[in-house]
Amino acid sequence: MTSFAKAGTDSAPGAQPAAGVAFDVQDVTLRFGGVTSLNHVSLQMRRGEILAVIGPNGAGKTSLFNSLTGVYAPQEGRITLQAREGDEPVSVIGMKVHKVNHLGVARTFQNIRLFPALTAIENVKIGIETRQKSGPVSAMLGLPWQRREEHASTKRALELLSFVGLAHRANDIAGSLAYGEQRRLEIARAMGTNPSVLLLDEPAAGTNPVEKRELADLIKRINVEDGVSVLLIEHDMKLVMSIADRLVVLNFGQKIAEGTPEQIQRDPAVIAAYLGTTDEDAAKAELEAQPELRRIELLTDEERERENEGETL
Amino acid sequence: MNPALAFLRSDSGKRLGACLGLGVALALMTGATGRQDDYLYAIKEDLFTFHLIENLLIGVVVWLLFTFWPVIRRYLTRPGALGLLAGAMTVIVAQTVLGWYEPEDAKFSGLATLVGDTNGISALSSAFFGWLAWAQLIAVIVVGAAALVLRNRALFWVGAAMAVAAAIIASQAHKKVDELAGVVDHATGVTVAVWGYLTIAVALAIAAISTDDVARTREFVNAVLGWRPGFALGAAATALALYSLGVSSWFAPKSLNATLADVHSLFKGTSLAPIAVQYFIWLSWALVIVAGALVLVAAYFRSIILGIVGAAAAAVGLVITMISIHAITSLAANSENTYATKGPWQNLGDGAWWTCASFLALAAAGLVVAQSALKGRSATAADAAHDPSAGPRFLYAPGATLAVLGAAAAAAIFIPPTLEPSWQTALVTSIGIYMFLAIGLNVVVGWAGLLDLGFIAFYAIGAYTTAYLVGSLPVKPPFELPVLWAIPFAIAVCLIAGVILGFPTLRLRGDYLAIVTLGFGEIVRLVAVNSNGITNGPRGTEDQVPHPVINLGFVKFTFGLDQLPYWYLLLAVMVIVIIFFRRLENSRTGRAWAAIREDEVAAQAAGINPVKYKLLAFAIGASTSGIAGVLFATNVGFFNPDNFKFEFSILVLAYVVFGGMGSLPGAIAGAAVLTWLPEFLRDQVPSEDRQMYIGAVLVIMMIFRPAGLIPAKRRATELRGHGPDSAESQAVPAGGGLGGSYA
Numbered sequence A: 001m002t003s004f005a006k007a008g009t010d011s012a013p014g015a016q017p018a019a020g021v022a023f024d025v026q027d028v029t030l031r032f033g034g035v036t037s038l039n040h041v042s043l044q045m046r047r048g049e050i051l052a053v054i055g056p057n058g059a060g061k062t063s064l065f066n067s068l069t070g071v072y073a074p075q076e077g078r079i080t081l082q083a084r085e086g087d088e089p090v091s092v093i094g095m096k097v098h099k100v101n102h103l104g105v106a107r108t109f110q111n112i113r114l115f116p117a118l119t120a121i122e123n124v125k126i127g128i129e130t131r132q133k134s135g136p137v138s139a140m141l142g143l144p145w146q147r148r149e150e151h152a153s154t155k156r157a158l159e160l161l162s163f164v165g166l167a168h169r170a171n172d173i174a175g176s177l178a179y180g181e182q183r184r185l186e187i188a189r190a191m192g193t194n195p196s197v198l199l200l201d202e203p204a205a206g207t208n209p210v211e212k213r214e215l216a217d218l219i220k221r222i223n224v225e226d227g228v229s230v231l232l233i234e235h236d237m238k239l240v241m242s243i244a245d246r247l248v249v250l251n252f253g254q255k256i257a258e259g260t261p262e263q264i265q266r267d268p269a270v271i272a273a274y275l276g277t278t279d280e281d282a283a284k285a286e287l288e289a290q291p292e293l294r295r296i297e298l299l300t301d302e303e304r305e306r307e308n309e310g311e312t313l
Numbered sequence B: 001m002n003p004a005l006a007f008l009r010s011d012s013g014k015r016l017g018a019c020l021g022l023g024v025a026l027a028l029m030t031g032a033t034g035r036q037d038d039y040l041y042a043i044k045e046d047l048f049t050f051h052l053i054e055n056l057l058i059g060v061v062v063w064l065l066f067t068f069w070p071v072i073r074r075y076l077t078r079p080g081a082l083g084l085l086a087g088a089m090t091v092i093v094a095q096t097v098l099g100w101y102e103p104e105d106a107k108f109s110g111l112a113t114l115v116g117d118t119n120g121i122s123a124l125s126s127a128f129f130g131w132l133a134w135a136q137l138i139a140v141i142v143v144g145a146a147a148l149v150l151r152n153r154a155l156f157w158v159g160a161a162m163a164v165a166a167a168i169i170a171s172q173a174h175k176k177v178d179e180l181a182g183v184v185d186h187a188t189g190v191t192v193a194v195w196g197y198l199t200i201a202v203a204l205a206i207a208a209i210s211t212d213d214v215a216r217t218r219e220f221v222n223a224v225l226g227w228r229p230g231f232a233l234g235a236a237a238t239a240l241a242l243y244s245l246g247v248s249s250w251f252a253p254k255s256l257n258a259t260l261a262d263v264h265s266l267f268k269g270t271s272l273a274p275i276a277v278q279y280f281i282w283l284s285w286a287l288v289i290v291a292g293a294l295v296l297v298a299a300y301f302r303s304i305i306l307g308i309v310g311a312a313a314a315a316v317g318l319v320i321t322m323i324s325i326h327a328i329t330s331l332a333a334n335s336e337n338t339y340a341t342k343g344p345w346q347n348l349g350d351g352a353w354w355t356c357a358s359f360l361a362l363a364a365a366g367l368v369v370a371q372s373a374l375k376g377r378s379a380t381a382a383d384a385a386h387d388p389s390a391g392p393r394f395l396y397a398p399g400a401t402l403a404v405l406g407a408a409a410a411a412a413i414f415i416p417p418t419l420e421p422s423w424q425t426a427l428v429t430s431i432g433i434y435m436f437l438a439i440g441l442n443v444v445v446g447w448a449g450l451l452d453l454g455f456i457a458f459y460a461i462g463a464y465t466t467a468y469l470v471g472s473l474p475v476k477p478p479f480e481l482p483v484l485w486a487i488p489f490a491i492a493v494c495l496i497a498g499v500i501l502g503f504p505t506l507r508l509r510g511d512y513l514a515i516v517t518l519g520f521g522e523i524v525r526l527v528a529v530n531s532n533g534i535t536n537g538p539r540g541t542e543d544q545v546p547h548p549v550i551n552l553g554f555v556k557f558t559f560g561l562d563q564l565p566y567w568y569l570l571l572a573v574m575v576i577v578i579i580f581f582r583r584l585e586n587s588r589t590g591r592a593w594a595a596i597r598e599d600e601v602a603a604q605a606a607g608i609n610p611v612k613y614k615l616l617a618f619a620i621g622a623s624t625s626g627i628a629g630v631l632f633a634t635n636v637g638f639f640n641p642d643n644f645k646f647e648f649s650i651l652v653l654a655y656v657v658f659g660g661m662g663s664l665p666g667a668i669a670g671a672a673v674l675t676w677l678p679e680f681l682r683d684q685v686p687s688e689d690r691q692m693y694i695g696a697v698l699v700i701m702m703i704f705r706p707a708g709l710i711p712a713k714r715r716a717t718e719l720r721g722h723g724p725d726s727a728e729s730q731a732v733p734a735g736g737g738l739g740g741s742y743a
Ligand SMILES: Nc1ncnc2c1ncn2[C@@H]1O[C@H](COP(=O)(O)OP(=O)(O)O)[C@@H](O)[C@H]1O
Pocket: A032, A035, A036, A037, A055, A056, A057, A058, A059, A060, A061, A062, A063, A064, B736, B737, B738, B742, B743
């Protein structure tokens, strides 16, 4: 598996789009009938960074992911992908999903989409094997190169499973894994396609605090060790703030803020979006309905505390 | 209110009404056939005779079963109950639907009438066929049931003894009839009845010994079959071989039925090869005993070396047996004595073939011993613990696959020669060919998850391609090919046809695809019907498609009208295809299919191009079907578009679903069972009713075993939901946005 340099270290001179940009999203609008899920959104994801996308439910985060991976085709705007240094920049709008994947973009899903009746290792092998060459005839005849590929795929899958801490579950049916394990298995499958950009849609949802910490660690390692750029949707602010290099905040399909974790926490537009400014009662009601919003409040307190104690991260 | 009326209005009363209605329906179904001169004849015969009472009683029994089900169920879980039930059902089936007397083609009741009309029959036989047969069955059931209810050990033993006695009475009574008539009778009825009684006897004996409150049937079977890998198969094979050597017929031209010992005296003084002479005196026994003992001892001590030696001994036994039976049949064919046969391998009795089968199974058992000993004991426990499906555990024990394969190979190779010619025809033209088609369709439906309702079209294309290439159609090829050379061409043509059909249609979703494939199937058939100049239209092939000739230089074999060689040809090709597909299933391609079937969006996101893989499945399925088409064409010689009707596509689909979608052994078993069943029913029920019984089997199967006869592991998991943690996964809120398709 190849490793990729972190974005900070590369200094390719000014091509179009800007150097070091993996995804260049320009003025994208995505509508479903009357609903506008993405409203003139522009953002740039730099190669090598961990970019987090946050926002309340229904803000359009998943729609953004689907637009980036070719699942949805936005009506307006441009999305240019240049996953690897030196790749030809291409527009992903209207491109087939598997083609986008072959350009170096892998993803996970908000509501886990494994192949639940297959074993854990088979799930990962499926990802790995999309990069292999041997066809059905060589498989039927059991030709040597097919066997070599099969062997390589098993070996790599086991490596990936131990990388995400699931080596002991290799032969279990994916659907029988615990929730947190399924999320990590999805990451392993995505990593099997050897991506340069990894999109994670709420990878910590439904997992416990221990698992969350492990997950944060895992994402960090993917980013640093394998040099994979990570685009992360996550509601858990502690997690996000601890690993993201930059954040983009969406609300009602619009980008309302962008910046470092510190900037975002102090951004009045973000605070307004999460807490409301005009109607106190409505804000309170929303807070009750959506526990994760309460979390952001609590966690920003925590962050403040941590700042007082002095930087630990 | 009148209590009788109140009862009739209650649920129970309504149910009784329904059950009695069922009885009337049964009476009409099973009764007399109509007559031209008296339209009401059948109704009168069915409803105004004792026949109606019998069927109403069945209705009452069904009602009682329903009403007292909770109580009955408790007793059914007791040790021995299931065995008693299964055995009783077996005897009932034997005495109602099976044939009992071949010369007159009579079932039990038919033979009973014959016996009643004949003087000088032994008292035992006339009693048995008069009243004893049913009376002894009822007595055994009553005693067995009483023992179950009372949990009385002595009564269990009495029941078991009665069952054994009943078995002996049945077989003796039938034997006396055959002896009196002086005929050779291959009817299966009495044998099946005896097996039913023996099942009851074993079940009741086990119940007498057992101290359990609830039967643990599965554990019991697992314990017996998993005790020592290879032991069960080895013991069964040895027992069958000894039975064949001692009792069965070995050489049966015309009315002769010579056992092993008879064969020896029959061929005394002829120029029979010395080894064969010795074989029929003692060598056969020695071979069976040595090989059997070696394998069983090896199994007991889990010895690798002994296992291999035993397998080798069995292999030697097989070779010598085949040399010997070949020797007697060729000698008989060349001689002028009255027992002359048609040629080598002909007119052999069941015993000769069963012995061959036993040796093969014994060799497999020896290898099972060696293989499982190699894998070690630790593997057994680990595999069992990891076993994801709740199926019978012994199937996952080390060596189990090999054991099943060995037994299947023994049966597939050596049982067909013992069948009657009509069954051999059925074996080739419907069972074998449809197994082949089911294997092909399983790729499309089972693995790739595409509903194809026009599969038979590729079979037609294969058959017509063959007919064209050998010059049997009005249009002539540039050069004519030997018929088996058509196979690669048929594969290629079907591959192309599959791609042509698939390319524009595979973007469609499931139900649309089904309709399009259905249309394709009909188009192919209609083209065949209407292009007189090319396909000779509805009249079918112009000249006969020749039978195949296999010429390997040193051996040359010409196929003819005898169906058995076609079976071996089919088997050989099928084994190759199965090996190929097994590998395919566990390869990158097979996993990609599984991924697409499970979750197409996730598969795409992982980089799989669904269109490419669906097309591949279509093409591979189509070409398999094409091979079947070649074999069909060369077997029948003449065929026409009616051989490729829409209903055959549906039938193949039913076989795949019945067997277990996505399971290779399932598709084979499903096709085998469902093509065997109509052939079997042909002799048992009025021909108009056959489809009804097959439909009933399908419905019952899908209710009680929706994943099919031999479910694919992956598919079974899909159907069952996903293991113990699935509730947990569902309990977590789905999160924001559209939780549905693309979130
Ligand atoms: N396939 C779709 N059809 C119709 N509306 C959709 C679809 N996908 C997303 N939306 C709408 O787009 C908006 C944003 O949804 P989503 O991207 O899932 O939000 P988030 O992931 O931020 O919670 C929602 O109002 C949702 O109803």
